[in-house]
Amino acid sequence: MQQLILPQLKYEIDTYRRLLNFITDENVHLKNRLAVVVKDNFEKNLVEELDxxxxxxxxxDELINLLKNDISKIENRLWGQIHDDGEIVKDIYPGLTVLQSNILTTQELLITLCSDFNSFLWEIIVNIKWTTNYPEP
Incomplete structure (x- = not known):
C-alpha cells in the first residue's frame, strides 16, 4: 500500500504546484494589462479603481506565495516521514485537503478578479469610444 501512497502524494503536490504556477502567470498578465491601461489611457478619475x-x-501574489510555502512544508514533512509506514497518510492527508481547498478558492478568486477587471476595461473602452469625438469613417 505504501508504494501506491507515495506516488499519489507526489502527483497531488506536483498538480498543486502547476496550478499555482498557472495562477501566478495569469496574475502577471493582469498586472501587465493594468500597466498598459495606465500607460496608454490614463484618466485621473480612474486612479482609485486602478489602484x-x-x-x-x-x-x-501574497496568497499564492503563502500556498507555495504550504506546499513546501507538506513536501518536507512527506520526505521526512518517508520511512514511517502508515504515518504519512495520517499526517499529510489533512494538510493536503486544506491545501486543495485553499488552491481551489484562490483559483475561483482569480477567475472572479479576471472577469471583474475585464468588465472594468470594457467599460473604459466603451466610455472612451462614445465620449471621444472621432471622425466617422
Whole structure:
C-alpha cells in the first residue's frame, strides 16, 4: 500500500504546484494589462479603481506565495516521514485537503478578479469610444 501512497502524494503536490504556477502567470498578465491601461489611457478619475485592482493583484501574489510555502512544508514533512509506514497518510492527508481547498478558492478568486477587471476595461473602452469625438469613417 505504501508504494501506491507515495506516488499519489507526489502527483497531488506536483498538480498543486502547476496550478499555482498557472495562477501566478495569469496574475502577471493582469498586472501587465493594468500597466498598459495606465500607460496608454490614463484618466485621473480612474486612479482609485486602478489602484484597487493593483491592490487585489498584489494580494493574489501574497496568497499564492503563502500556498507555495504550504506546499513546501507538506513536501518536507512527506520526505521526512518517508520511512514511517502508515504515518504519512495520517499526517499529510489533512494538510493536503486544506491545501486543495485553499488552491481551489484562490483559483475561483482569480477567475472572479479576471472577469471583474475585464468588465472594468470594457467599460473604459466603451466610455472612451462614445465620449471621444472621432471622425466617422
Amino acid at each position: 484597487n485592482y493593483l491592490s487585489k493583484f498584489v494580494a493574489q
